[in-house]
Amino acid sequence: MKSNIEIQRIEKSKIDSVDFNNLPFGSVYSDHMLECDFINGEWQTPVIKPYAPISLDPAAKIFHYGQSIFEGMKAYKDADENTMLFRPLENWKRLNKSAERLVIPHIPEDIFMEGLKKLLEVDNNWIPTNEGSSLYIRPFMFASGIGFHASPADSYKFIICTAPSGAYFAGKVKVLIEEKYARAANGGVGFAKAGGNYAAQFYPTQLAIEKGYNQVIWTDDNSHEYIEEAGAMNIFIRINDTLITSPTSDRILNGITRKSVIQIAEDMNIDVEVRKITVSEVIAAAQSGSLKEMFGAGTAAVISPIATFGYHGTDYDLPELENPFAEILKKAITDIQTNKAEDPYGWRVVLD
């Protein structure tokens, strides 16, 4: 790192105004943020400072060309008030994969990890302790350099903000399998956490919401026959006792929850298949009764059971099971995240 992290503390914390028993998702922000500029080809000294507006030239390329990427992570506290992260280096690596595809400079590991740890130290009392709540962490990078020429910027900002958060979805989820719109192109940026991927989903998602669904399940843009992922979750489908999930590709985000779930499920001797799965196969399974569960997996949504999916004008309800995989796997992963269980994988990072 260019030099140590500079810390400017807030004068008066706003934490007393927050109701930790009624936390929304990602809309209450902690006292501080970390900011680091990339200028003249190098990262400058990271600064932890009071959460405050950012000032940008109107010609900054973020406004015009969507050159931005982000990550989503969570910090948890255990019963002894230890602070812990879940596989944070995976987020750092993925941020740099996204950076490469969007021609944004790599962020060094020490700025990301030391910056994050220091920020969590400064705002440690913002990490919720209630069951089901956590501190949502949003690292992001974007083009601050200017110009109306569609080319990469010459300067960037890396910022980490945090938000004490409750559940992403209120209850069980109703999804619509998409037949017309698409999230990602072959050879495109779907595998990256690029800002533009998300705005592109708003319109089809809004249409689905108007029809009474919460989320769209994306299919491939060419045939709409292959199940890909949801807006902010990878998708798992249980047919009989086999758990199936689509392989990642240049269209699908390589979710950290997804790969953790695959590992945990395999170690529980659940039969896991990572393979392409068609809409027809899912419909046939629903009709024959072999479709047992569908759930989404992601940092924000954790594991979100799907109650109903819609396709081509018909709604298919998933059965109510005793001890569904979704529940077993959710407990297993959150127990590791929150230090309620052994972590045989070394995924948990306890901060000191």
Next chain:
Amino acid sequence: MKSNIEIQRIEKSKIDSVDFNNLPFGSVYSDHMLECDFINGEWQTPVIKPYAPISLDPAAKIFHYGQSIFEGMKAYKDADENTMLFRPLENWKRLNKSAERLVIPHIPEDIFMEGLKKLLEVDNNWIPTNEGSSLYIRPFMFASGIGFHASPADSYKFIICTAPSGAYFAGKVKVLIEEKYARAANGGVGFAKAGGNYAAQFYPTQLAIEKGYNQVIWTDDNSHEYIEEAGAMNIFIRINDTLITSPTSDRILNGITRKSVIQIAEDMNIDVEVRKITVSEVIAAAQSGSLKEMFGAGTAAVISPIATFGYHGTDYDLPELENPFAEILKKAITDIQTNKAEDPYGWRVVLD
């Protein structure tokens, strides 16, 4: 409009520091900008004010979800110092088409048109008069509302900045026909001028630049067999005396220059075909000698003749012609734009 446009004039113009004989493209900005906020479900009073940084909450959705769109237009001056625009309502309409796809509120015609005219009046002396230069106009809209939930924002900014500009490309253009990466998905946002579409092109374009090309010609994401468009231009291909351009679709931007060129060419009795064109057809034409010209058409690049295209490791040079269509059509369109010729179409809008 909610009320009249408010005008805050700059104290001292910076125009004397600008060398109008050596203008870059889109990187020198005029004294003023127009800004209008969408808050609580309505557009507020537009303000023309000194060009200055914008202040945004770090959780503004523009940073996270790429919810942004833009337009590109030009203002010209004729020999008598009249100010004129080219088909500005087309840009307004397209901005609202993009807005719809990105779930951004429509901008009313009067804020767009009256705001633009007033801005050009205030910064009138920033419009270059030299041949080949013009005032590049950048209207843009983005999500200023906050939240780490991937959903549309509740507030937006509409801004117009202007930049006196020279040519977009320095000389003739060398392009690479893309075989691996893609710009747009079927059912995606390629037809919209969404910020994220541009950042997604940077990496493949950078690879092409490293190989000695200026631009990528995009092909469909599925087969890479159909020629679509370039980064900021639609593409025309002349085989013998027929001018061919791809139909627009949900993947291809409906260029205003493109449709003007089609109209002008048809009225000159040039044989124009709007149809899908394959890479194989272009290669075969290059090999048989029937491929006469390729050029890009767009507001920034005007009409840019392509000297060479690369495909699958081979470079194909276009012949040097006397009186190429590109030159004839460029003169015809720029003469209309700059009031050097009659405008039978009513495309020119002279400001008073």
